[in-house]
Amino acid sequence: MRVIISILLIGAAIGAAVFGMLGLQGSQMRKPPFELFPDMDRQAKLRPQEPFHFFTNGISSQLPPAGTVARSQPIETVSGEVYRFEDSPVNTGRIAGTTNYVETNPLVVNAALLERGRDRFDIYCAPCHGRLGDGNGITKKIGVMPAVANLHDQRIVEMTDGEIFNTVTHGKGLMGAVGPLLPTEDRWAVIAYVRALQLSWLGTTNDLTAGQSAALK
Numbered sequence: 001m002r003v004i005i006s007i008l009l010i011g012a013a014i015g016a017a018v019f020g021m022l023g024l025q026g027s028q029m030r031k032p033p034f035e036l037f038p039d040m041d042r043q044a045k046l047r048p049q050e051p052f053h054f055f056t057n058g059i060s061s062q063l064p065p066a067g068t069v070a071r072s073q074p075i076e077t078v079s080g081e082v083y084r085f086e087d088s089p090v091n092t093g094r095i096a097g098t099t100n101y102v103e104t105n106p107l108v109v110n111a112a113l114l115e116r117g118r119d120r121f122d123i124y125c126a127p128c129h130g131r132l133g134d135g136n137g138i139t140k141k142i143g144v145m146p147a148v149a150n151l152h153d154q155r156i157v158e159m160t161d162g163e164i165f166n167t168v169t170h171g172k173g174l175m176g177a178v179g180p181l182l183p184t185e186d187r188w189a190v191i192a193y194v195r196a197l198q199l200s201w202l203g204t205t206n207d208l209t210a211g212q213s214a215a216l217k
């Protein structure tokens with residue numbers, strides 16, 4: 001008798017264990033399962049364009065308050081307005097759909113851009129490259145950045161604007177990325193200013209107009 005009872009008990013235990021593990025697997029329930037840990041399954045939120053009594057217009061979606069400044073304004077380039085998500089030279093430094101760098105600055109280069117470029121260059125580049133761009137910044141003097149590129153090197157003078165944009169944005173070798181610190185327009189402004197610095201070293205008296213060289217003498 002005892003043997004039969006223990007066999008039955010063991011059988012029931014095995015049956016319960018198997019049912020516990022596999023149980024109602026695959027069957028469909030009408031009620032949601034019991035939640036021991038709800039985690040963040042359900043959160044208080046409003047769905048867009050749904051009726052909602054709290055606001056005076058009676059729906060969940062609200063217009064931004066008057067005077068709100070858009071976080072993403074298009075960038076004004078030589079070929080029109082470009083948004084920041086677009087595959088366009090101003091965002092990538094590359095010709096759209098290719099990996100080739102653009103030759104020239106996609107922004108309109110004028111005195112205001114150069115002035116902005118000088119301002120940003122002196123803050124973000126001069127500590128290493130020096131205010132003249134010759135690679136003799138303070139970091140070299142105090143010995144924390146021994147070999148900084150001289151921006152007047154023939155190689156860098158001949159480099160496309162797009163490649164310099166890529167270097168500034170993502171960094172290269174020992175130079176860290178400046179992209180996270182400088183907005184896109186400022187990076188192009190800095191590049192325009194680097195070109196002006198380079199030109200200031202490359203210029204000869206032949207570049208002067210007749211009037212200018214007459215004034216020199």
Ligand code: HEC
Pocket residue numbers: 121124125126127128129139145147148149151156164167168172173174175176178190191194
């Ligand atoms: C923290 C120091 C540091 C700062 C800041 C810095 N650079 Fe550099 N940069 C370097 C060093 C070091 C190199 C040489 C990298 C190498 O070849 O390993 C370099 C290289 C370059 C090159 C040449 C890249 C090449 O292809 O050889 C360019 C162009 C350049 N920097 C532009 C800039 C501009 C523009 C800024 C400012 C927006 C800037 N850098 C800010 C340290 C710096």
